[in-house]
Amino acid sequence: MLPIQIDTNSPLLLYMQVGNQLIEQIAKGHIQDDEMLPSIRNMAQDIGINIHTVSKSYRELEKKGIIKMENRLKATVIARSNRRLDETQLHHLELSIKNMIMEAYVMGYSKKQIKQYITKVLDQVQ
Amino acid sequence: MLPIQIDTNSPLLLYMQVGNQLIEQIAKGHIQDDEMLPSIRNMAQDIGINIHTVSKSYRELEKKGIIKMENRLKATVIARSNRRLDETQLHHLELSIKNMIMEAYVMGYSKKQIKQYITKVLDQVQ
DNA sequence: ATGACTGTAGCATATCATTTAATAAAATAA
DNA sequence: TTATTTTATTAAATGATATGCTACAGTCAT
Numbered sequence: 001m002l003p004i005q006i007d008t009n010s011p012l013l014l015y016m017q018v019g020n021q022l023i024e025q026i027a028k029g030h031i032q033d034d035e036m037l038p039s040i041r042n043m044a045q046d047i048g049i050n051i052h053t054v055s056k057s058y059r060e061l062e063k064k065g066i067i068k069m070e071n072r073l074k075a076t077v078i079a080r081s082n083r084r085l086d087e088t089q090l091h092h093l094e095l096s097i098k099n100m101i102m103e104a105y106v107m108g109y110s111k112k113q114i115k116q117y118i119t120k121v122l123d124q125v126q
Numbered sequence: 127m128l129p130i131q132i133d134t135n136s137p138l139l140l141y142m143q144v145g146n147q148l149i150e151q152i153a154k155g156h157i158q159d160d161e162m163l164p165s166i167r168n169m170a171q172d173i174g175i176n177i178h179t180v181s182k183s184y185r186e187l188e189k190k191g192i193i194k195m196e197n198r199l200k201a202t203v204i205a206r207s208n209r210r211l212d213e214t215q216l217h218h219l220e221l222s223i224k225n226m227i228m229e230a231y232v233m234g235y236s237k238k239q240i241k242q243y244i245t246k247v248l249d250q251v252q
Numbered sequence: 253a254t255g256a257c258t259g260t261a262g263c264a265t266a267t268c269a270t271t272t273a274a275t276a277a278a279a280t281a282a
Numbered sequence: 283t284t285a286t287t288t289t290a291t292t293a294a295a296t297g298a299t300a301t302g303c304t305a306c307a308g309t310c311a312t
Contacts, residue, residue: 010218013268014269015269015270020228020229023225023228023232024224026232027231039288039289039290040289040290041288041289049270050271051271051290052269052270052272053269056269064233066233069290073278073289073290074289080232080234083233085234089233090233092137093229093233096226097223097244097247098150099149100219100223101223101247101248102149102150102251103146104219105153105248105251106149106152106153106192107192107209107211108209114248115241115244115245115248118227118240118244119241121224122231122237122241125228125231125237141300141301165257165258166258166260167257167258175301176300176301176302176303177260178260178302178303179300181259184259197259197309199258199309200258
């Protein structure tokens with residue numbers, strides 16, 4: 001996996017920045033199925049943030065069914081084929097996407113621009 | 127404009143629920159260019175939430191360049207052609223969209239499903 | 253001037269993000 | 283086995299923010 005970069009100027013919460021970047025790396029294949037993530041301690045030290053913050057990032061990813069953390073073992077990425085889909089999570093995700101798209105349109109993006117941007121993003125995933 | 131619906135079970139903050147619905151209504155044309163929004167007080171009373179919360183919703187929309195609030199007059203929707211685009215806001219928005227798309231993919235949506243969903247959402251805007 | 257309307261500011265409370273410090277379980281080395 | 287290190291978790295403290303209640307100050311019509 002690639003190193004996690006924290007942007008202190010970002011309005012995004014720290015644990016979400018970490019979570020987002022982990023998800024992006026999984027989507028792009030920089031973190032692979034069944035790969036073992038760094039320990040909470042190590043990652044916290046590398047990034048320069050608190051253990052709890054990283055812990056929360058991991059727990060959120062676990063809630064989403066992306067990684068599993070069992071009996072104090074390091075977190076591992078669940079293989080794509082084995083991910084259990086949580087209906088509630090999916091619903092919230094769809095709502096979030098809808099809101100973002102609506103906002104982009106209202107802020108001046110054309111429908112075409114939005115579709116092009118989505119395509120560009122999807123071209124980056126494996 | 128249509129009435130704003132608050133979902134007390136949603137994990138979304140109240141002021142974001144209000145803001146999201148306003149944006150959605152603007153995108154769909156239920157709120158039109160140059161239309162005057164209800165006063166903070168009225169909307170707060172109608173919805174049953176505090177004026178501060180509605181005030182924050184309006185201020186966030188103003189930051190995004192969607193509405194303007196001048197010298198204690200009611201907030202008005204800026205015409206689409208007159209919206210000034212804030213580079214920082216646009217950058218954060220693109221980042222948010224990217225994160226949502228990556229998350230959808232990692233959680234099991236196929237690229238095709240994601241594109242179909244985006245198309246479905248965009249078909250709802252005017 | 254009065255009354256009805258507007259947005260804003262101050263204070264209180266609850267929730268949550270983040271950090272610090274302490275605890276307990278597991279893994280590893282001796 | 284014992285000791286040391288490494289791990290995640292728990293508890294408590296701090297700070298920031300969301301939300302609510304109340305009061306204030308400006309605007310406008312009458």
